Amino acid sequence: MERQSRSFAVLPHLTTRSYSAHSFAAMRSMGHKRRKALTVVALASAVAAGSAVTANSAPQHDARPFPGHGQEIHNVIYLLGDGMGRTHVTAGRERYYGAQGKLNMERLPYTGAVATYAVEKGTDQPALVTDSASSATAWSSGVKTYNAALGVDAYEKRRVTLMEQAKKAGFATGNVSTAEITDATPGAQFSHVLLRGCQGPVYSDAACLPKNADGSYEKAPEDKTLITPVAEQIARNGTADVVLGGGLARFEPDDQKALQAQGYQVLGSFGDPSLPAQTAASQKVATKADLAGVKGKKVVGLFNRGNLTVEQAKAGLPADAPQQQEPSLSEMAKKSIDLLNGRSKKGFFLQIEGAQIDKRSHANDAAQTLAEVKAFDDAVKAATDFAKKDGHTLVIVTADHECAGFNIIEKGTYTNAEAVAPPANTDAGNPANNSKPSRDKSGAKDPVRSSGILNGAGSGDVKNFAPATFRTPDDAAGVKDGSPEASLWLTYLSGNHTGADVPIYAYGPGAEKFAASQINTELYGKMYRSLFGRAPRG
Amino acid sequence: MNRSIRLAALALTALALTTACGGSDGDKADAGQRPAQAEQAAAPAVTFPAPSGAPAPAATLAKVPAKGEVRLEQGPFTDRVRVTKLQLSEKASGKSSVTGHFAITSDVSDVLALELRAAFYDESGHLVGTGSFQYAEEGEAGEAAHGTPGHAGPRAEGAGIDFTAVPKPPLTGKAASAVLSVPVLVNE
Numbered sequence A: 001m002e003r004q005s006r007s008f009a010v011l012p013h014l015t016t017r018s019y020s021a022h023s024f025a026a027m028r029s030m031g032h033k034r035r036k037a038l039t040v041v042a043l044a045s046a047v048a049a050g051s052a053v054t055a056n057s058a059p060q061h062d063a064r065p066f067p068g069h070g071q072e073i074h075n076v077i078y079l080l081g082d083g084m085g086r087t088h089v090t091a092g093r094e095r096y097y098g099a100q101g102k103l104n105m106e107r108l109p110y111t112g113a114v115a116t117y118a119v120e121k122g123t124d125q126p127a128l129v130t131d132s133a134s135s136a137t138a139w140s141s142g143v144k145t146y147n148a149a150l151g152v153d154a155y156e157k158r159r160v161t162l163m164e165q166a167k168k169a170g171f172a173t174g175n176v177s178t179a180e181i182t183d184a185t186p187g188a189q190f191s192h193v194l195l196r197g198c199q200g201p202v203y204s205d206a207a208c209l210p211k212n213a214d215g216s217y218e219k220a221p222e223d224k225t226l227i228t229p230v231a232e233q234i235a236r237n238g239t240a241d242v243v244l245g246g247g248l249a250r251f252e253p254d255d256q257k258a259l260q261a262q263g264y265q266v267l268g269s270f271g272d273p274s275l276p277a278q279t280a281a282s283q284k285v286a287t288k289a290d291l292a293g294v295k296g297k298k299v300v301g302l303f304n305r306g307n308l309t310v311e312q313a314k315a316g317l318p319a320d321a322p323q324q325q326e327p328s329l330s331e332m333a334k335k336s337i338d339l340l341n342g343r344s345k346k347g348f349f350l351q352i353e354g355a356q357i358d359k360r361s362h363a364n365d366a367a368q369t370l371a372e373v374k375a376f377d378d379a380v381k382a383a384t385d386f387a388k389k390d391g392h393t394l395v396i397v398t399a400d401h402e403c404a405g406f407n408i409i410e411k412g413t414y415t416n417a418e419a420v421a422p423p424a425n426t427d428a429g430n431p432a433n434n435s436k437p438s439r440d441k442s443g444a445k446d447p448v449r450s451s452g453i454l455n456g457a458g459s460g461d462v463k464n465f466a467p468a469t470f471r472t473p474d475d476a477a478g479v480k481d482g483s484p485e486a487s488l489w490l491t492y493l494s495g496n497h498t499g500a501d502v503p504i505y506a507y508g509p510g511a512e513k514f515a516a517s518q519i520n521t522e523l524y525g526k527m528y529r530s531l532f533g534r535a536p537r538g
Numbered sequence B: 001m002n003r004s005i006r007l008a009a010l011a012l013t014a015l016a017l018t019t020a021c022g023g024s025d026g027d028k029a030d031a032g033q034r035p036a037q038a039e040q041a042a043a044p045a046v047t048f049p050a051p052s053g054a055p056a057p058a059a060t061l062a063k064v065p066a067k068g069e070v071r072l073e074q075g076p077f078t079d080r081v082r083v084t085k086l087q088l089s090e091k092a093s094g095k096s097s098v099t100g101h102f103a104i105t106s107d108v109s110d111v112l113a114l115e116l117r118a119a120f121y122d123e124s125g126h127l128v129g130t131g132s133f134q135y136a137e138e139g140e141a142g143e144a145a146h147g148t149p150g151h152a153g154p155r156a157e158g159a160g161i162d163f164t165a166v167p168k169p170p171l172t173g174k175a176a177s178a179v180l181s182v183p184v185l186v187n188e
Helices: A002-010 A012-018 A023-028 A032-050 A086-097 A132-141 A162-168 A184-190 A230-237 A253-261 A288-292 A311-315 A329-340 A356-362 A366-390 A520-532 B011-019 B139-146
Strands: A075-081 A110-115 A172-180 A242-246 A299-302 A348-354 A393-398 A407-409 A468-470 A488-491 A502-507 A517-519 B070-072 B081-090 B096-104 B111-121 B127-135 B161-167 B177-187
Touching: A075 A329, A075 A366, A075 A520, A086 A366, A086 A407, A086 A488, A086 A502, A110 A520, A132 A162, A132 A184, A132 A520, A162 A172, A162 A184, A162 A348, A162 A520, A172 A184, A172 A329, A172 A356, A184 A230, A184 A348, A230 A253, A242 A329, A288 A329, A311 A366, A329 A348, A329 A366, A348 A366, A356 A366, A366 A393, A366 A468, A393 A520, A517 A520, B070 B081, B081 B177, B096 B111, B096 B177, B111 B161
Parallel strands: A075 A348, A075 A393, A110 A517, A172 A242, A172 A348, A242 A299, B070 B177
Antiparallel strands: A110 A502, A393 A502, A407 A488, A468 A488, B081 B096, B096 B161, B111 B127, B111 B177, B127 B161
């Protein structure tokens, strides 16, 4: 503790710079000498952060006090933008606030990076690109696991989650998402299944049982929880007091009955018990009016039968469209905080996911991706506004992985996907630098693969790899999205996750612990310490 | 059959909760922060209903479909898919199957699990057998199907895929109609 205090006290200005919101971009432009100095400082800070085993009652010190600094931690709000890589944040900033602006998450005082890799099943061999299930298990349970696993380790053993531990210790708990609430990210905090596809409403071998090398299904585990659909687990384990999101189709009337028996207020209706299977006609989704009227302390609100509607699409619908009855992530965040705050003397633990950043990135829809980043960032503001008033709340903002290789390219340039060949790869001045394959000239833009700006002239071509362009507040009045004059040019590498590290931002007491380059499993330990004032035993 | 009728509490669950906590650990890098066994044992001991599959198809149809008709049964996911070109086919060998085209209309990410079930009925509307079609684009099932981590070929999202549901085991009578349902659908 003493060592940590000293580390921050001696190097306050450098530490601040090391983890400023623009540190990655800034470091690129710095000289080698400067980078080296910063690296040393960064390592010192990381060591300090890593050794920060602090009790709730032991205020931590750094040179930059802020509201809540040094206070006891009562509440932890963990927000993640699913699929939100570093470029998603940069592009969101430039789109909505301009190059010199900042998203709300970027205004938080501490910044770091998180490595997200998974492991191969039954081993500790890294699998460098994670899925949402493995990543969420990493911060929820502190263990690396295989892609598709939820709440179990790489060897299919059930692992307790931070939300379960918080609940058992008397904290109020909440789980909020714009995805189906049975989806991987929310699911990892309050369920345990061998395969994330085991969401419900029914069990099936294909969805719930992993396969052996010969294609046969593994033997069902002794612990039948691990093949119990996530919806059934959520409805019966009482792990989260406040559950808000989508995914009504995963639930059945007996789930509603089980929830109500535990004292939950269930918004909408899970369906007609007399029917063998539920349908859109038999179920009734919750509405934001229902949510506004909630008075109870335990509530389940599912606002869509699938994922919630993306914000940009919602904005284009008429006011009386049913999708307009879905609350925004920010509205769900505010309400969940209202419901959880003061419910327990211990405090609360709340996870909030902006899920559609990932889903729209999979689709390579830059306009919707940007709007979802903004919607997520608005939820960050709701959380930090509360934390600033409260003074005892730690807010952490991060992502589970990057999705789709989102990139900002220079205005007027093109990507490899648009070209007939990759760039030239020769060094005429020093042939010793030449390697293979040697290319004496760069590939030109291929009009077949690049038929006009994707959200402009080329929008009708489904095989078009051209960038989408967006105006920013820095652009001249009259510059339109989809035009070559717009300054923000965005591209995707693929429709899949990538292995890039993701950013992390933190605010509140203990926030400095997250200002480090860290592995996603470390987030579990750091949040555990924040809630319980001690390290997990083991 | 309603799930509440099928409830059978699992006595093994509580035992499993205790025994499943040790486990090997796949996390070298974060060894100092592993949740301890004592912490693991803190997982709430909740008993769940026995995992149950999709409701069994009706043994007899109240309204007998026209000969050759394949009806799509409304269920939890029929509002997020489009099923077209439904056909009851019979090969020269006498084996029946349900074929059609399936497209997801609500999501564009990879399919983690899809199961279509065909229930076959004779001319008088009596069930003579069932068959299924299973599909995945991602995860173990997807990799097994395509031999690589990535998915190649048509996708269920957007343009959609063709499917064939073949009875297993063989039908107990001659199929005259069928009912198709979608009990499982999960996107990444």
